[in-house]
Amino acid sequence: MRIRPGILIAIAAVFAVLIGGRFLGWFGGKPSEVAGGGEPPAVTPGGATSPGPETPATALPPRATPVRPAPVVARPTETAVVPQPPPAAALIGDWEERIDGVLTGQEDEAQKAKLLLALFPKLPEDGQVEAAQHISNLLPDEEYSSLAQTLTNAAMPEAVLDVLMTDVLNRPNQLKLETLLDVARMPNHPKAEEARDVLEVFVDENYGEDWAAWKTAVEKWLKENPDE
Amino acid sequence: MKGTYNGLVGPTNGFVAEYSGFFTLTINSDRYFDGWMNVGDRRYPLGGRFDNQGHAGVTIYKQVWDDCYCYPYLLLVWVVSLQLVPDTDQIQGDADNVYYGWSTSLFGYRAYGKQDEPVPQKGRYTLRLPTGADPAVAPSGEGYGIVTVNSHGRLQAYGALADGTVYSRSAAISTNGWWPFYFPLNGGKGALIGWLNFNAMPGSDVAGDLTLAKPRNDERKYYPDGYIGTVAASGSRYTAPSSSTLALTWTNGIFQVSGGNLSSPAMNSIGLLPGGKLINNGGSISKIKFTLNRGTGKFAGKFTHPESGKSTSYAGVLDQGQDIGAGYFLGSNQGGLVRLEAAP
Numbered sequence: 001m002r003i004r005p006g007i008l009i010a011i012a013a014v015f016a017v018l019i020g021g022r023f024l025g026w027f028g029g030k031p032s033e034v035a036g037g038g039e040p041p042a043v044t045p046g047g048a049t050s051p052g053p054e055t056p057a058t059a060l061p062p063r064a065t066p067v068r069p070a071p072v073v074a075r076p077t078e079t080a081v082v083p084q085p086p087p088a089a090a091l092i093g094d095w096e097e098r099i100d101g102v103l104t105g106q107e108d109e110a111q112k113a114k115l116l117l118a119l120f121p122k123l124p125e126d127g128q129v130e131a132a133q134h135i136s137n138l139l140p141d142e143e144y145s146s147l148a149q150t151l152t153n154a155a156m157p158e159a160v161l162d163v164l165m166t167d168v169l170n171r172p173n174q175l176k177l178e179t180l181l182d183v184a185r186m187p188n189h190p191k192a193e194e195a196r197d198v199l200e201v202f203v204d205e206n207y208g209e210d211w212a213a214w215k216t217a218v219e220k221w222l223k224e225n226p227d228e
Numbered sequence: 229m230k231g232t233y234n235g236l237v238g239p240t241n242g243f244v245a246e247y248s249g250f251f252t253l254t255i256n257s258d259r260y261f262d263g264w265m266n267v268g269d270r271r272y273p274l275g276g277r278f279d280n281q282g283h284a285g286v287t288i289y290k291q292v293w294d295d296c297y298c299y300p301y302l303l304l305v306w307v308v309s310l311q312l313v314p315d316t317d318q319i320q321g322d323a324d325n326v327y328y329g330w331s332t333s334l335f336g337y338r339a340y341g342k343q344d345e346p347v348p349q350k351g352r353y354t355l356r357l358p359t360g361a362d363p364a365v366a367p368s369g370e371g372y373g374i375v376t377v378n379s380h381g382r383l384q385a386y387g388a389l390a391d392g393t394v395y396s397r398s399a400a401i402s403t404n405g406w407w408p409f410y411f412p413l414n415g416g417k418g419a420l421i422g423w424l425n426f427n428a429m430p431g432s433d434v435a436g437d438l439t440l441a442k443p444r445n446d447e448r449k450y451y452p453d454g455y456i457g458t459v460a461a462s463g464s465r466y467t468a469p470s471s472s473t474l475a476l477t478w479t480n481g482i483f484q485v486s487g488g489n490l491s492s493p494a495m496n497s498i499g500l501l502p503g504g505k506l507i508n509n510g511g512s513i514s515k516i517k518f519t520l521n522r523g524t525g526k527f528a529g530k531f532t533h534p535e536s537g538k539s540t541s542y543a544g545v546l547d548q549g550q551d552i553g554a555g556y557f558l559g560s561n562q563g564g565l566v567r568l569e570a571a572p
Contacts, residue, residue, distance in 0.1 A: 096257075099256075100256055100257075100258060100260070103256060103260050103262060104258070104260050104277075109262070109273045109275060112262075133232070133254055134254060134262055137252065137253070137254055137262045137263045137264055137273075138262055138273070138275075140271070140273070141271065159380075162378050162380065162382060163382070165384065165398075166378075166382045166383075166384055166398040167398070169384055169385075169386065169396040169397060169398040170266070170396075170397060170398055176396065193523070194376075194384075197374065197386075197521065197523065197524050197526075198386050198396060200521070200526075201374070201386055201387060201388060201394055201396075201526070202394050202396075204528070204541065204543070206519075206521075
């Protein structure tokens, strides 16, 4: 098949623009699609983008799709798939109105919880605590995994983790124990010891740092005591 | 009006496990609220807005499918009516299960909010859950709880009942010190439910009567016929000992077991050393192993059952207010009591 020279020229021109644009930093300010990678979001309250020249997005590591924390002891930045605390400039000033706006909307409970989760990275600590309380109320068990990611984020303020630890204790055993296991195995997580104490009562043994043994024990317990 | 409220669900004219549960809701400054109620092991969302008189209605539907499984439709299950009692921190209401045709009631209190801090109950507690039962009828040991109240009045509790059923629950303490406790058993056909209070009472820092109902289950090893009774729950603040301080005030004591397929109580002389280590000084129980979680006050271990000769696990908590330890063990088909106390 023969390609017309005009098409070749056009393709070459597009590549030239793309490569040149990259050098000029045109794509450096694209906001993250996955909130909470290694860097805080750069979106300002007004929604404008503000790429920092020192940290162009192209220099960032690839963003991971949200996943459950890997079953190994990991640094929080490796497992934190939900929003890191944002810089002060990115925080929403009228957070109470924004939360109320979600709560008074027409969406169903699960959808409201997801909207609040999306708002989470832009809230100051007080707002995050309040949002966490509402998310705990609204999020059904079937959707709990999205909240579990916040609880397993060791960088979250302790007041937020308090709310989420309180919530997880009222969840079905499967969700509860698997989430607590994820928390317990993170040595720098503020709630790791608390999570381990709860697990010890359930599996009737303290396996110390042997996380494979903890995991086996939790799985065995859940198999013998299925949620009804 | 703004704040978090929580309380219990239950019929006003008697206990029915399937009609009982727990509810919590958070009201914002515009009187909108969200929350949930847990009745018979199912969790239902509560949401809406209170009117100026503090009244709100909630309807809860469930999605069902038609006979050919072609189209879903919504079926009304609950009609809930809520009322904030004027000039108090109380909330009450009724929940009509229109699907099954029965009603139950809700009652609760406003929990501590930011304006109420500091929360005087903040701290760690151990909770004892004695049944006081005849071991032939129900487990005669003491269940236990590890309770933590944080600086905002949020409470977390976990532990085990005297038949080995483990539980975890959380709630918010009300401004007048009440803690609504609900744990569903056997898919909501049973429950451990009641109010505990943190206000100062002689001999304890938290106490209350809980109703414990375990339904019949022929597959259960222990007490398949089920049982119902009252658990006189009580607990004390817990201060973790260091490796060089005593967990209780005494060093010479006894380790006693009773019930649990024992024809008579068995006892050993023990020493309780700084840091919570136990020395077995001999008696009718052999091979006592003991471990104390200094952080929580929970102890656990094993001993050889004096009559069956089997290695038997036990668990419980130290009650620093009463200066004792109490817990449970399970014999071949009966539950028994474990106690640690100062030598007479």
